[in-house]
Each structure stands twice: as structure tokens, then as C-alpha cells.
Amino acid sequence: MTESFKKVSAIRGMNDLLPDVSHQWEALELTLQKWLHLYGYRNMRVPVLEHTRLFTRGIGEVTDIVEKEMYTFTDSLNGESLTLRPEFTAGVVRASIEHNLLYERPQRIYSIGPVFRHERPQRGRYRQFHQLDVEGLGFAGPDIDVEMILMTARLWRMLGIDGIELELNTLGQLSERQAHRTALIAHLEAHKDTLDEDGLRRMYSNPLRVLDTKNPAMQEMANAAPRLFDFLGKESRAHFKSICDRLDDAGIAYRVNPRMVRGLDYYNLTVFEWVTDRLGAQATVCGGGRYDDLISLLGGKPAPAVGFAIGLERLVDLWSQSQELGAPPQCDVYVVHQGDSALTQALRLGEAIRDAGMRVIVHAGSGSFKAQMRRADHSQAAIAVILGESEIESGQASVKTLRRAGEAIQGDQASVWFADVPAYLQRQIIG
Ligand code: ATP
Ligand code: MG
Numbered sequence: 001m002t003e004s005f006k007k008v009s010a011i012r013g014m015n016d017l018l019p020d021v022s023h024q025w026e027a028l029e030l031t032l033q034k035w036l037h038l039y040g041y042r043n044m045r046v047p048v049l050e051h052t053r054l055f056t057r058g059i060g061e062v063t064d065i066v067e068k069e070m071y072t073f074t075d076s077l078n079g080e081s082l083t084l085r086p087e088f089t090a091g092v093v094r095a096s097i098e099h100n101l102l103y104e105r106p107q108r109i110y111s112i113g114p115v116f117r118h119e120r121p122q123r124g125r126y127r128q129f130h131q132l133d134v135e136g137l138g139f140a141g142p143d144i145d146v147e148m149i150l151m152t153a154r155l156w157r158m159l160g161i162d163g164i165e166l167e168l169n170t171l172g173q174l175s176e177r178q179a180h181r182t183a184l185i186a187h188l189e190a191h192k193d194t195l196d197e198d199g200l201r202r203m204y205s206n207p208l209r210v211l212d213t214k215n216p217a218m219q220e221m222a223n224a225a226p227r228l229f230d231f232l233g234k235e236s237r238a239h240f241k242s243i244c245d246r247l248d249d250a251g252i253a254y255r256v257n258p259r260m261v262r263g264l265d266y267y268n269l270t271v272f273e274w275v276t277d278r279l280g281a282q283a284t285v286c287g288g289g290r291y292d293d294l295i296s297l298l299g300g301k302p303a304p305a306v307g308f309a310i311g312l313e314r315l316v317d318l319w320s321q322s323q324e325l326g327a328p329p330q331c332d333v334y335v336v337h338q339g340d341s342a343l344t345q346a347l348r349l350g351e352a353i354r355d356a357g358m359r360v361i362v363h364a365g366s367g368s369f370k371a372q373m374r375r376a377d378h379s380q381a382a383i384a385v386i387l388g389e390s391e392i393e394s395g396q397a398s399v400k401t402l403r404r405a406g407e408a409i410q411g412d413q414a415s416v417w418f419a420d421v422p423a424y425l426q427r428q429i430i431g
Contacts, residue, residue, distance in 0.1 A: 011127065011128075012121055012127065013119070013121035013126045013127030013128065014127050015126060020327065023325075023327050023328060024316055024319070024325045025312075025316065027325070028159075028312065028315070028316060028319065029112070031155075031159065032112065032132055032155075035151070035158055036110050036134070038151075038154075039151050041109065041110045041134060042107075042109060042110070043109075043110055043111065043112075044092055044095065044110070044111050045111065045113070046085075046094075047085075048085055048113070048114065048116075049082050049083070049084060050082070050083060050085055050090070050091055051080065051081070051082065052070070052072050052081040052082060052083040054090050054091070054298070055090050057090075057297065057298060058089070058090030058093065058094075058266065058294060058297070058298055059090060060266060062202065062205040062209075063206075065086045065087070065117065069086055069117040069118050069119055070083050070084070070086050070117070070118065071117075084115075084116035085116065086115055086117045087115055087133070088111045088113075088135075089135065089266075089307055089309075090294075091111075092135050092137075093135075093137070093295055093300070093305070096109075096137055096295075096300070097298060097299060101137070102138045102295075102300070102303050105138070106137060106303075107135075107136075107137045108136055109135045110132065110133065110134045111131075111132075112130070112131070112132045112133070112312075113130065113131070114128050114130055115128075115129060115130070115131050116128050122281070123279070123280050123282065123317075124279050124280060124282030124311070124313060124314050125282055129311060129312070129313050130313060131309045131310065131311060131312065132309065132310045132312060132315075133307065133308075133309045134151075134307055134308055134309070135305060135306075135307035136148065136305060136306045137305045138303045138304065139305065139306060141239065141269070141304070141306055142239050142242040142243045142270070144306055145243050145269075145270045145306050146242075146243055146246040146247065148288060148306060149166065149243075149272060150250055152274060155310075156274075159319050159322070160319075160322050161315075161318055161319055161322045161323075163276055163318075163322075164275070164276045164278075164318070165253070165254075165255065165274065165276070166247075166252065166272060166273075166274055167257040167260055167272065167273045168255070168256055168260075168270075168271075169257050169258060169259075169270075169271050170228075170229070170232065170236060170237075170239070170240040170269050170270060170271070171208075171228065171261065171267055171268050171269060171271055171289070172228060172229075172231065172232040172236040172269065173233075173268055173269070174293065176228070176231050176232050176233060177208070177231075179231050180226060180227075180228045180230075181208070183226040184207045184226055185203065185204065187221075187224075188203045188207055188210060188221075191221045194217060194218055194220075194221045195210070195218065195221075196215050196217070196218065198210075198213070199213060199215075199218060208261045210222075211261070212261050222259065227258055228258065229258055236269060239270070240269070243270060254272075260273060266291040266293065266294045267290060267291055268289075268291065269289075269290040270306065271287075271288070271289035271290075272287070272288055272289060273287045273288075274286040278318060279314055279317055279318060284311070284314075285310060285311060285318060286308055286310040288306070289306065289308070290304070290305070291305055291306070291307070292304040329379065329381060329382070329403075329406075330361065330379040330381070331360055331381050332382055332425075332429050333353055333360045333361075333382070333384070333425060333429075334360075334361050334375065334379050334381035334383075334385070334402075335349060335350055335353075335360060335361070335363060335384075335385045335387065336372035336376060336385070336387070337386075337387040337388070338387070338388045338389070339388065339389055339392070341392045342389070342392055345387050345391075345397075346362050346385075346387050347362060349385060349421055349422075350362040352422050353385075353421065353422050356422040356423070356425070356426050358425060358429060361379055361381070363376075369386070369388070376402065377402060377408070380403065381402060381403070382401065382402060382403045382404070382428070382429055383401055383402060383425060383428060383429065384399075384400045384402055385397050385398070385400075385421065385425075386398040386399070395417060395418060396415040396416055397415070397416050397418060398413055398415060399413065399415075399416050399421070399424065
């Protein structure tokens with residue numbers, strides 16, 4: 001007797017992408033690749049699992065991600081602490097250092113795939129989600145910072161997405177942030193009674209993050225806080241101005257948001273986000289910035305860098321709101337057949353039609369002609385090729401048109417010599 005088995009379901013916050021929607025993802029991935037190649041970015045694939053200390057060091061101890069969102073566990077075989085990647089940048093930088101990628105020249109790199117964060121699942125916020133990550137390693141900017149913003153703006157155009165706005169800020173350099181930090185902590189100390197729990201906890205460890213609060217009771221205090229911009233030196237200001245000037249030149253609208261700090265510790269100078277009000281509570285589709293200290297922080301030869309990441313679930317959500325993303329037909333040709341010799345002929349013809357570049361489903365399993373034709377119709381094939389006893393005897397397939405320009409029709413039926421079927425179909429389908 002077999003023991004009964006309790007059905008297994010997916011882990012909360014980790015989604016299955018079923019065939020009825022995955023065509024949107026396939027279409028998106030094709031567009032993304034084409035777009036990235038337009039700008040000369042090359043692909044890098046890094047492991048899903050890394051040593052935990054890569055992320056604690058690379059992302060920063062006092063960040064939401066490291067404090068509470070990482071999937072960390074001990075490898076039971078050797079006791080090492082491992083973490084499922086919560087983002088790409090740390091892994092991409094590690095790999096670039098490990099393989100000396102920056103030795104010869106700077107690198108334009110992109111990665112795409114799942115990342116993992118232990119957050120409360122809701123629309124636009126999952127525990128396994130997908131990011132497109134783009135990095136410019138070894139570039140000091142501001143030219144490449146501008147390039148990255150121009151390229152994201154082009155992606156929205158290519159996808160036909162609107163209703164998404166650019167927010168921009170500069171975080172200056174570390175020494176400038178330190179001077180500001182001293183002034184900021186003094187301000188927070190003076191308003192200690194208005195700080196919430198997170199604010200009190202981060203007051204000394206990450207005071208800039210305290211200003212990024214969504215707590216309404218803290219807004220007035222945050223608005224009155226000393227501004228980082230007032231602490232920036234000439235070079236940092238020039239870097240920022242150069243970006244703003246180029247965006248003006250390209251006609252890209254933006255809003256300077258002096259409070260934006262981004263979720264990761266490692267940014268300096270440029271930070272930007274593309275935000276929208278069309279995704280419910282989750283506003284940010286794309287976020288990025290410059291991280292000139294990260295490569296040396298992770299043990300590499302110091303080199304500047306800039307990058308951004310797009311959350312693909314949010315992008316697909318937004319895209320399907322702007323465009324009708326109907327499913328494409330499953331195939332061009334559906335082959336129905338009855339009888340043993342007909343099956344042999346069906347398999348042969350299927351291969352021959354594919355040789356000619358058309359997409360074919362050869363009916364699998366049993367079924368009456370009528371049932372098979374229903375499957376053919378469901379597949380949205382343009383043409384059915386029918387092989388029964390009389391077709392095998394005559395050496396000619398019956399070819400029936402089912403759809404023209406995607407619309408179902410009462411098509412005519414033709415008899416076509418087996419050898420001529422691929423060319424005949426090609427004329428019918430490709431024209
Ligand atoms: P948020 O403020 O929404 O938590 P974040 O600052 O943590 O975002 P980043 O680390 O910059 O996000 O990640 C880049 C992008 O990945 C985000 O702009 C968003 O589109 C997407 N993203 C982040 N967290 C999630 C998640 N849990 N589920 C789905 N997408 C996410
Ligand atoms: Mg987050």
C-alpha cells in the first residue's frame with residue numbers, strides 16, 4: 001500500500017509563472033536583450049548562492065536587506081554560511097575582481113534572473129522576484145551615468161510604457177557625507193522625541209535613512225534637517241550639474257529629490273529612481289546609482305562604477321497595463337492523423353515542415369479526427385494537415401486553412417503531395 005502524500009505547494013511569496021502569462025516574460029526578455037545590445041552591454045551570469053559575507057560587506061550591515069531580508073543558512077556539509085543573492089551587484093563585482101575583468105578596460109555588463117528577499121508578500125513585492133541588473137564597471141562618469149538614464153528612458157519608449165517619472169539626487173562623496181552626518185545627528189538628537197523606533201535605532205548607524213521615513217509624524221523634522229547638498233564640494237556639484245544639463249539636452253524630465261538615499265549602503269554621487277503611481281503601494285520600478293567605493297571594499301583594485309536594477313514583476317505589471325499583451329499562437333501548423341502508417345507520415349512531415357522554418361505540433365496521443373481538430377483550433381494554428389487512411393493511399397495530405405490573419409475562417413481544403421507540403425505551407429503562411 002502506498003502511503004498517502006500531502007500535496008506540496010510553492011513557498012509563500014515565490015511564484016509560478018504559468019504558460020498563459022509566460023509569453024509576456026519571453027517577449028520582455030527578447031526586448032531587453034535587443035535594448036541592452038543597442039548600448040553595447042554584455043551578459044554575465046553569476047551564481048544564485050554566495051558566501052554570506054559578500055553581501056554583509058557589499059550591501060552594508062545597517063540596511064533593510066542585510067538586517068532582515070536575506071535567506072541565509074548554514075551549509076550542512078562544511079558549516080559555511082551561505083546566502084541566496086538578494087541583488088546582483090555584489091556578485092557581479094566579486095566575479096569581476098576574481099576574474100580580473102577590469103585589468104584591461106572598463107566593462108558594460110548586464111545580468112538577469114531571480115533574486116531572493118524575505119519580505120511580506122504583496123502586489124509587486126515577492127520573496128523570489130526577478131531583476132535586470134546593469135553595471136558600468138570602471139567608469140568615473142558623469143557620461144555613463146547619463147547613458148544609463150537615457151537607456152532606461154528608451155526602454156520605457158520601446159515597451160510603450162508611460163506614467164513613469166525620474167527622480168534624481170546626489171549623495172556626494174564620503175567625506176562630504178561625514179560632515180553632513182555630524183550636523184544631521186545633532187539635528188536628530190535635538191528632535192529625539194519625534195523619532196519612531198526605526199529612527200531611534202538608525203540615528204547613529206544610518207542617520208540618512210532616518211530621513212527617508214514614510215512616517216507622517218516625522219515629516220516636519222525630516223524637512224527641517226540639514227541638507228546634504230549644502231555640504232557638497234565643487235567637484236560633486238559639477239558632476240551632478242553635468243548630468244542635469246545632459247538630461248535637459250535630451251529632453252528627459254526629472255525631479256530632484258534631495259531625500260532619496262536608496263536602500264543600499266554603497267552609493268555615492270548619483271542616485272536615481274524611476275517611480276510610478278500605477279503599481280499600488282510599490283512605486284519604484286528601477287533604481288540605481290554610483291558606487292565608486294564598492295570594488296575596493298570587496299578587495300579589488302579601486303575603480304569607480306555605476307549601475308541600476310529593474311524589478312521585472314513590476315515592469316511586466318506596468319507593461320500589461322499600457323499594452324494589450326495577447327498570447328501568440330502556439331504553432332503555425334497542427335498535424336492530425338489516424339492510424340499507424342499515418343503516424344509515421346505525420347512524424348516525417350512534422351520534421352520536414354520544421355526544416356522549412358515553421359512551428360509544428362504533431363498531435364500526440366489518441367483521439368478522433370474531431371477531437372484532434374479541436375486541439376488544432378485551440379493551438380491557434382493557421383493550418384491543419386490531415387492524414388487519414390485515404391491520404392496515405394493517395395500519397396496526398398489534406399491541408400485545411402483554419403485562420404487568416406489570426407481570425408478563424410471556414411477555410412477550403414486542398415490535396416497536396418507529401419513532398420510538396422512544406423513548400424505549399426510556406427506559400428500559405430509566409431506568403
Ligand atoms: P523597495 O523600496 O520597493 O523595497 P528596494 O530599494 O529594496 O525597493 P532595490 O534593492 O533597488 O529595491 O531593487 C531594485 C528593484 O527591484 C526595485 O526598484 C523594485 O522594482 C524591485 N524589487 C525590490 N524588492 C522587490 C520585491 N520584494 N519584489 C519584487 N520586486 C522588488
Ligand atoms: Mg526593499
